[in-house]
Amino acid sequence: MPSGRTTQSRRPLLLVAGVLGVVLLLAAPGGALAAAPDIAYPAQSLGDRGTDVRTIQSLLTARGYVVPVDGVYGTTTRDQVAAWQTASGIAPATGVMDARSWPELVMLLVPGASGPAVRAVQLELRTKVGASVVTDGVWGPTTTTAVLWFQRHVGTTPTGTMNTVTWRRLIAHFERPTFDRVALCDYSVGNGPANWGTSAAINMLEAAARVEAAAGHGRVAVGDIGFQHGGPIPGHQFHRLGLEIDIRPMRKARDQCRVGVNYRSSAYDRAATRELVQAIRASSPGHIKLIYFNDPVLIREGLTRRYTGHDDHLHVRYCEPGYPDPSFAC
Secondary structure (H helix, E strand, O other): OOOOOOOOOOOOOEEEEOOOOEEEEOOOHHHOOOOOOOOOOOOEOOOOEOHHHHHHHHHHHHOOOOOOOOOEOOHHHHHHHHHHHHHOOOOOOOOOEOOOOHHHHOOOEOOOOEOHHHHHHHHHHHHHHOOOOOOOOEOOHHHHHHHHHHHHHHOOOOOOOEOHHHHHHHHHOOEOOOOOOOOEEEOOOOOOOOOOEOHHHHHHHHHHHHHHHHOOOOOEEEOOOOOOOOOOOOOOOOOOOOOEEEEOOOEOOOOOOOOOOOOOOOOEOHHHHHHHHHHHHHOOOOOEEEEEOOOHHHHHOOOOEOOOOOOOOEEEEEOEOOOOOHHHEO
């Protein structure tokens, strides 16, 4: 495994500034806009975290339901989703925000709109494509410019409004983790841009990393996740759907951001790695399909599974209810 490298926090992909909505594009080589593949709404359910959960909570709030906008799909959010599903005639009312529920929850938004739903759009744009819009819930010129840029980015008709197609493409768009000096660092395996994953996977990982850092074990070193719009990654059998993340084991010297280690090495910290695996599972209740890592002790403890080539890194596969590929269905 090559030596790792740390990076700063999320680099902006789109900077929108001023009343004229001046756009500086940093997303693609040469400033080119590349259309994204058309993908479905991501199901969200009890235990999920992240931007898309906040969007659900904000849209429920806009419809008069009382729910915390905290990005955690807890029992209150589940129960309010179920109540909204019942009121909307969606049966059965499972409390899961799935492909049949998302199109009914989102709402048409146009310039001049305001409220929690607009704030959700602004947060999605800031988090997923780096738009420097203020999350104030007021749709002004910079929000219009950001929406237009996003529509061109994913290859849809640039209407400048939040229609059903734009909502779906924005909610389904991948995002990147925040690499900082506290919880997460990035290590390269030759696929530098491959740091993109589903909102839920990224945010559940970040929650686990904060626990590990607070325990004094240092930052969690993250390798490949996926490309911005998914698809195959060189050197990987997996990592196509934004639901799989490679992570280095913890080292006794807490320098896993600088150099890797395998479970046979005297530098390997089994106790800290065990705590990391436990934190990953605890921060993602009901959303861990499997964790590959070949430490026989952790395998015997039921924390990880064996898979060829995973002596020096953990491979975490997240899952979502009703996912069309059973390998990723909870």
